[in-house]
Amino acid sequence: MAVTRIGPKHQITIPQDVFQKLGLEVGDFLEVRLRGDALYLVPQKLVPRDQAWFWTKEWQEREREADEAIARSELSGPFESADDLIRHLRSK
Numbered sequence: 001m002a003v004t005r006i007g008p009k010h011q012i013t014i015p016q017d018v019f020q021k022l023g024l025e026v027g028d029f030l031e032v033r034l035r036g037d038a039l040y041l042v043p044q045k046l047v048p049r050d051q052a053w054f055w056t057k058e059w060q061e062r063e064r065e066a067d068e069a070i071a072r073s074e075l076s077g078p079f080e081s082a083d084d085l086i087r088h089l090r091s092k
Contacts, residue, residue, distance in 0.1 A: 002015035002017070002018055014041075022043055023043075024043060028044075029043075029044045029045075029046055030042060030043055030044065031043075031044045076088055
């Protein structure tokens with residue numbers, strides 16, 4: 001069990017072995033959760049605002065569908081030109 005001390009500015013030091021096991025990096029964010037008398041620190045990865053669309057439920061569902069189609073070898077192309085691609089899409 002790792003033990004740490006609260007410093008004068010309410011700061012704590014995460015023990016090195018825990019820091020490494022969680023794959024934390026300096027500057028990472030931790031969500032602070034309180035459950036009863038227990039304090040939980042949960043690592044968080046913040047997504048830049050201009051990339052948030054990628055992590056929406058709808059987009060992730062489409063990503064999963066694409067991954068499954070790729071796994072089933074349901075691929076088209078490569079195409080020599082954009083015109084060839086458009087002809088292929090229109091033929092479907």
